Amino acid sequence: MYKKHLSKKEKKELVRKLASSGLTRFAELFKQCEIAILLDYDKFAIYVADGVPVLFRRVGDDRFYPTLYILNVMLNRGEAPPIPSLVVDQGAVKPLLNGADVMAPGVTKFTKEFEEGEVVAVLEPDEKYFIVVGYALMSSAKARSVQRGKVVKNVHRLNDVIWRECLNIIKRNV
Structure with missing residues (x-):
């Protein structure tokens, strides 16, 4: 680094x-x-x-x-996320935290419309915190109509190397 x-x-x-x-x-x-x-x-x-x-x-x-x-700091302050987001069911959380992509059957709600290629955040079922950031592999409109397939490519998740570095930055206050 x-x-x-x-x-x-x-x-x-x-x-x-x-x-x-x-x-x-x-x-x-x-x-x-x-x-x-x-x-x-x-x-x-x-x-x-x-x-x-x-x-x-x-x-x-x-x-x-x-x-x-x-994103989680903004959410805790009550601010709307600056990027589109979606909510997943409880069954999707563990695979997502292990690096899986967001699959259509696991999506329960879209908070804002998005197009293919856009950066998207993923909320856990209670909508208390974001667990994944990635980019859309299909539009939200298409994702609503399909029963299978990948919706969002998982790029950053809780407890990955980027998350741990962010916590180190806060601790060190660069």
């Missing part, structure tokens, strides 16, 4: 990319933050704003994903 403070120019470019990818709430957060840091690991990079792990990117993937840490 290497740590890099983003220059004003790099921060501005990050804000532009976030705004163009529909993550305007995060663009505003990075625009207003005092210190923006990039923590670069072998397979992913975590973007930290004022000591809080906010976003990550995987090597070879152009998408920005919010960390489960920031």
